[in-house]
Amino acid sequence: MIRNLNLLYFSATDTTKKVIKSIAKGFNEDAKEYDITLPENRMNSLNFKENEIIIIGVPVYAGRVPEFLSEYFLEKIHGNNTYAVFIVVYGNRAYDDALLELKDIFENNGFIGVAGGAFIGEHSYTERLATGRPDDGDLNIAYKFGKDISEKINNIGTFTQKLKVKGNYPYRKGMVYEPVMIDTDESCINCGICSMHCPTGAIDKYDNKSIDIFKCIRCCSCIKRCPVNAKDINYDPHKKFLIEFISKYSSVRQEPELFSTY
Ligand SMILES: Cc1cc2nc3c(=O)[nH]c(=O)nc-3n(C[C@H](O)[C@H](O)[C@H](O)COP(=O)(O)O)c2cc1C
Structure with a gap:
């Protein structure tokens, strides 16, 4: 079965977008793109069919899928045995349960997970964590991952194994938003x-x-x-937190982790 490629991503500071685009390049086919970063692009419901594949990307916020996005996904994005690739992008601390949560949300909404990955992007809070990432090395891994998935879909056709990714239940406690002024x-x-x-x-x-x-x-x-x-x-507590945060998480370079059913 020929599967039409779709990209669905939220990317406030463009790192998730870069990873998703590189994976898509590996498929080497035209893709329909849904950039849901802006509020006006999250108004409509989307329904995907059995002859489609979708690559979904979100940044990790506090070890989870950003809460407003999980609500939007559950309500508005539905599949019909649609193959899906789940991608989370995080700022070199950890992705905790975000990939597992993303997979669960979509598998409960009619999608079949075939692959997943956690990539690293420059931290939204500071240029001093994961500086310049995703870099050429990351994007090359993303490209090859896309190429591999596309070849497997064309060669194998049907996947019988269930996708397993890293993460735990119950999910990490999500973010508590205290209003902080920019x-x-x-x-x-x-x-x-x-x-x-x-x-x-x-x-x-x-x-x-x-x-x-x-x-x-x-x-x-x-x-x-x-x-x-x-x-x-x-805000002083934020500045203080950032200094400790950078010294704690900048010494080790995290690398992309990939998961698949094949
Ligand atoms: C509110 C918030 C929470 C975040 N929480 C995490 C986290 O738990 N772990 C981590 O490593 N990075 C965290 N980050 C960093 C982002 O996941 C990372 O910078 C990502 O590349 C941003 O993606 P984007 O450029 O597509 O917006 C957080 C960023 C924000 C804004």
Whole structure:
């Protein structure tokens, strides 16, 4: 059976997107792309058929699938024995139970897991953790993974084994969102880049200094994209936490981990 390729990803700071695109390149076929990073792209329900395959990618937030995404997936994304590849991207600390959770969500919604992987992306909070990743080595692994999955699907056709990935039950306790302000200093030029890319529509598009802290998920897209470095989290406990965090998790380079049913 010929399977049409689909990509579905959330990527606030573009690292997940890079990994998913490289895996897709390995398939060497046209893909239909659903970038669900912006809120307007998460409005519609999507139903995938049996003759399709989908590569799904999310960043790891607190060792889990970002909570607002798991709710969206369960409600709006459905398959019909659709083959799926599950990808999580994390910032060199750990991916804990995120890959297992992603697999469970989609397998409960009509998808059949054929492969999964955990990749590493520069940490949203700081350029000093997993700096510049995914790098060429990571993207090459992603490309070969895609090529391998595509060949296996074409050669084997039907998979009888159930996909197993790393992770534990009960899942790690998720993130508790305490509203923390993203500060904007006087250098802000109100260019609109931050509000245009904000995944929850938390930044006012006419006044880019105005942020709804109850909508903000601290994905750091605005901080990383600001052309004049006007945004930061200046909250002291966060700064202190970051210093300890960087010294704890920057010495070991984590490597991609891959799982498959074949
Ligand atoms: C709120 C939040 C929580 C995060 N939690 C983790 C984590 O538990 N483990 C980890 O290694 N990285 C964690 N990260 C880092 C991201 O998973 C990582 O930077 C990822 O590459 C971001 O993907 P994106 O560029 O597609 O948005 C977290 C980032 C954010 C914003």
